[in-house]
Amino acid sequence: MSIEVDEVKKIAKLAALNVDDADLQSYATNLSNILDLVAQMDAVDTTGVTPMSHPFDAVQRLREDKVTEVDRREAFQKIAPNTEDGLYLVPKVIE
Amino acid sequence: MSNYHTKTVTELSAMLQAGEVSSVELTRYFLDRIKNSDDKLNSFITVCEEQAMVQAKESDEKLKTGNAPALTGVPIAHKDIFCTDGVKTSCGSKMLDSFISPYDATVVTNMRNAGVVMLGKTNMDEFAMGSSNETSFYGAVKNPWNLKAVPGGSSGGSAAAVGARLAPASTGTDTGGSIRQPAAFCGITGLKPTYGRVSRFGMIAFASSLDQAGPMGQSASDCALLLNAMAGFDDKDSTSIEKSVPDYSADLNKPLDGLRIGLPKEYFEHTEGGMNAEVEATIKAALDQYKAMGAELIEIELPNSGLSVPVYYVVAPAECSTNLSRFDGVRYGYRCEDPKDLNDLYTRSRGEAFGAEVQRRIMVGTYALSSGYYDAYYLKAQKLRHLISDDFTKAYEKVDVIMAPATPETAFNIGEKTDDPISMYLSDIYTIAVNLAGIPAMSIPVGFANNSSGVSMPVGMQIIGNHFEEAKLLNVAHQYQQKTDWHKQMPEEFQ
Numbered sequence A: 001m002s003i004e005v006d007e008v009k010k011i012a013k014l015a016a017l018n019v020d021d022a023d024l025q026s027y028a029t030n031l032s033n034i035l036d037l038v039a040q041m042d043a044v045d046t047t048g049v050t051p052m053s054h055p056f057d058a059v060q061r062l063r064e065d066k067v068t069e070v071d072r073r074e075a076f077q078k079i080a081p082n083t084e085d086g087l088y089l090v091p092k093v094i095e
Numbered sequence B: 001m002s003n004y005h006t007k008t009v010t011e012l013s014a015m016l017q018a019g020e021v022s023s024v025e026l027t028r029y030f031l032d033r034i035k036n037s038d039d040k041l042n043s044f045i046t047v048c049e050e051q052a053m054v055q056a057k058e059s060d061e062k063l064k065t066g067n068a069p070a071l072t073g074v075p076i077a078h079k080d081i082f083c084t085d086g087v088k089t090s091c092g093s094k095m096l097d098s099f100i101s102p103y104d105a106t107v108v109t110n111m112r113n114a115g116v117v118m119l120g121k122t123n124m125d126e127f128a129m130g131s132s133n134e135t136s137f138y139g140a141v142k143n144p145w146n147l148k149a150v151p152g153g154s155s156g157g158s159a160a161a162v163g164a165r166l167a168p169a170s171t172g173t174d175t176g177g178s179i180r181q182p183a184a185f186c187g188i189t190g191l192k193p194t195y196g197r198v199s200r201f202g203m204i205a206f207a208s209s210l211d212q213a214g215p216m217g218q219s220a221s222d223c224a225l226l227l228n229a230m231a232g233f234d235d236k237d238s239t240s241i242e243k244s245v246p247d248y249s250a251d252l253n254k255p256l257d258g259l260r261i262g263l264p265k266e267y268f269e270h271t272e273g274g275m276n277a278e279v280e281a282t283i284k285a286a287l288d289q290y291k292a293m294g295a296e297l298i299e300i301e302l303p304n305s306g307l308s309v310p311v312y313y314v315v316a317p318a319e320c321s322t323n324l325s326r327f328d329g330v331r332y333g334y335r336c337e338d339p340k341d342l343n344d345l346y347t348r349s350r351g352e353a354f355g356a357e358v359q360r361r362i363m364v365g366t367y368a369l370s371s372g373y374y375d376a377y378y379l380k381a382q383k384l385r386h387l388i389s390d391d392f393t394k395a396y397e398k399v400d401v402i403m404a405p406a407t408p409e410t411a412f413n414i415g416e417k418t419d420d421p422i423s424m425y426l427s428d429i430y431t432i433a434v435n436l437a438g439i440p441a442m443s444i445p446v447g448f449a450n451n452s453s454g455v456s457m458p459v460g461m462q463i464i465g466n467h468f469e470e471a472k473l474l475n476v477a478h479q480y481q482q483k484t485d486w487h488k489q490m491p492e493e494f495q
Helices: A007-013 A019-044 A073-078 B009-017 B025-043 B049-064 B107-113 B156-163 B180-187 B220-230 B277-292 B305-326 B342-353 B355-369 B373-395 B421-428 B432-437 B472-484
Strands: B046-049 B073-080 B119-121 B169-174 B190-194 B214-218 B258-262 B297-302 B401-406 B443-449 B456-464
Touching: A007 A019, A007 B355, A019 B305, A019 B373, A019 B401, A019 B421, B009 B025, B009 B049, B009 B220, B025 B046, B025 B049, B025 B073, B025 B119, B025 B156, B025 B180, B046 B156, B046 B305, B049 B119, B073 B107, B073 B156, B107 B220, B119 B156, B156 B169, B156 B214, B169 B190, B180 B190, B180 B258, B180 B443, B180 B456, B190 B220, B214 B220, B214 B297, B220 B443, B220 B456, B220 B472, B258 B277, B277 B297, B277 B421, B277 B432, B277 B443, B277 B456, B277 B472, B305 B373, B305 B432, B355 B373, B373 B401, B401 B472, B443 B472, B456 B472
Parallel strands: B073 B119, B073 B169, B258 B297, B258 B401
Antiparallel strands: B046 B119, B169 B214, B190 B214, B190 B443, B401 B456, B443 B456
16 A cells, blocks of 8 residues: 555545645655555454444443533633633634 | 652652641642652643642642541653643643633543643653654653653653652653653653543543543552542543442452463564563563562464554544644744744744644644545554454453563664654554554563663563453552662662
């Protein structure tokens, strides 16, 4: 499996990662090698095998629909990069 | 002259309970040890001197009442992956360099309720992604047995700190071997419990279906005490298991007569990248010791175990790419300077703050989950995961525990594998299958073998159990540690 530089650019965009042009080639090589390793999976026929999503095949536990969390907005916003009047600030999205 | 660092948690706990030492004295002693020696190791990211002394004083008050829990006043270190209220929680990343957690992880709460004093937060591979502790934003950790060698990873700081006795014990997390491999490299005892046994709440997520926290200490007896405090159902973790916690210390002294030990033939075959001859000889000597103690050695098969590494490098990156999407530079963590728009804010914050290994894994995961590839990668891996897990289920019909090397070789040198991610990944070939199956496993020190530079370094052996068989693993490990003293060896430089 060979991943080209253009494909790394596409994946990086999907992953919301800004990758320096200088690093693209080394990522392409690394990703190709990792996918070669992963390709070993094809050696085994898995027709009819159920995918395993949990070690005990447990199902998601549900809780009662009631409020359990207390309001800690101030504590949580104190660690944010930029807030104002209880809101998180980001660059303007709509002109 | 006091020599508290030569004492296990089990011994320190007894001394505290008997009033032979105070928690304040003990905590001061280990804080001084960290201050004097950690320059050599870089095993701590944060030392919590003030808080530790406050907690120590509280512990001494509790001890005076005469009914304080067993671990009251024992100082330990937490891996910096666990959120600690009011204390920096970096996860080894530039992304969280300024992150002061507003809450405690359940593990931290449970340990505090059990009376433990927190000395500080240990260094680790960035977001627990690595096998050598070299991906940390805070620099590599050194192995206390040889400062040129890695301590293993991702819980490398925790392992090095305990190996050098800068802390009597520590917590770690294990997604593909991150407790067992560094425990092996640093000559200590580590336990990865059954998936869901210990709460993941407040433990920064890497691969949610594999992540599990566990204790790292000097002996099986110590790990039992620590697991007693860590384990338990938590309704804040949706995959936490609703099952009562046994007393893990209760079975330690059971004799091993008739114990059936399975030896996976695939792990003992001579293949490229498999265990080297010196490690093999050391493991065989340990198995002979078990035979002498009344155990029976039985060859078993784990035919799909060879696929563990490829399966893991789909499942773990896929889950990591999802989990790490929360780091967007908006609510917490690193934000780039002068973002020109929202997309620039996201992509530049992430690109600047994640290290290369984390970015590689995010990209592999993103690719594997992207439209058109999901079936070929993630679904295929989940199917193979079932086969790997079934292999263990079948094996446990014939044996009580499985034994295997923890690593193919002893601790390699810093820089030796950094240029080749695949060779780094393969250092976890013996540990990964356990995470995929969700079963518990330990690594215990069983001797020494030369590494690739000819330096004698600790060898770890894994003891792998069926689901919820932690007590049996601890019993099997403890009995060995009653007959041998590998777990008591200490690196010369830190004696």
